[in-house]
Amino acid sequence: MAEKNYYDILGVKKDASDADIKKRYRKLVRQYHPDVSDHPDADNKIAEINNAYETIRDKDKRAEYDAMLDNPFAGQAGAGGFGGQSAGGGQGGQGGFRWEDIKDQFGDGEAFGDGGFRFDDIFSAFGRGARGSEGAHSQGGFDQFGGGFSSQDHKGQDQHAEITVDLSSVYSGDDYNIKLNVPVRQPNGSVDYDNKTLKIKIPKGITDGKQIRLTGQGAAGMGNGANGDLFLKVKIRHADNxxxxxxxxxxxxxxxxxxxxxxxxxxxxxxxxxxxxxxxxxxxxxxxxxxxxxxxxxxxxxxxxxxxxxxxxxxxxxxxxxxxxxxxxxxxxxxxxx
The missing domain is CATH 2.60.260.20 (Urease metallochaperone UreE, N-terminal domain)
Structure with missing residues (x-):
């Protein structure tokens, strides 16, 4: 198990009531939502919070997750996207092996068979996103121990940029046109860039440093995975006085x-x-x-x-x-x- 579990992420005790969990979740969303938060990693933070909440808010998922916490090697395959290594050391339940479980068994950087593959080499070749966070399945990882890699769909990486707007636009709300080179995944797996002009709505009353989220305008996804999102940090232009x-x-x-x-x-x-x-x-x-x-x-x-x-x-x-x-x-x- 990873050191930080879903209860730790939400900041509640394991025996917390549904009402307390919901109250804490709402507080964290207000604190870390990318549209209002100045936290440098707000988008990943809110995704982590949502993932934890979606599991322990559901009675059945929470029961399975609690059982896995009590016995992480019992082969529980949680419906909420968590799963552990099976007791027999074979395929890890419905979710397969987690990267952290495999890494714990064989050591970081240890040769994997006679082929000389190292886990760091595998992570580099297939993207570190598959190196699961706490309780995550090994997406795009081993089908079974000693087997090949399965092709999975992955959402593209979120991108961050800055947009400068006039102070008058902040008072009234306004439309801005920006030009972007948007990455587009081709059928053969390569990535091309498409020049695109986007019309951005500047919300009335937005303050300096806040972010505008453009869904699907980030990096291209893998396979049929959705594109990532683009976060524009607002910088307000004003007179010297x-x-x-x-x-x-x-x-x-x-x-x-x-x-x-x-x-x-x-x-x-x-x-x-x-x-x-x-x-x-x-x-x-x-x-x-x-x-x-x-x-x-x-x-x-x-x-x-x-x-x-x-x-x-x-x-x-x-x-x-x-x-x-x-x-x-x-x-x-x-x-x-x-």
């Missing part, structure tokens, strides 16, 4: 000294459109004006923060110099802490 933190948007806004001192109402071009904004009296550079709910319209809308930046007029002209001199005289009795 803007920064983004989650769903919150920070925008630097330049104001004149008299607007800061006296207060004023100004119009500001923002990602959500042109807004009328009131500058409070005695505002200081670096202070933020919060516009609630005007950030990225995610499930929980962010806020838009206008960071005030006081800009002094250019003092190169004679008129500006005179104005500064008058201002200096008018405030000659003001002491400034330095």
């Amino acid at each position: 803007i920064r983004i933190e989650g769903a919150d948007v920070y925008q630097t806004v330049n104001i004149a000294p008299w607007e800061a001192a006296l207060g004023d109402k100004i119009e500001v071009s923002t990602p959500v459109g042109t807004l009328g904004v009131t500058i409070p009296k005695n505002s200081k550079s670096g202070s933020n004006l919060r516009l609630k709910g005007k950030g990225i319209p995610a499930k929980q809308a962010g806020n838009l923060y206008l960071t005030l930046n006081i800009v002094n007029p250019d003092s190169n002209s004679e008129a500006t110099i005179q104005a500064y001199e008058q201002l200096k005289q008018a405030f000659s009795d003001i002491n400034i802490d330095r």
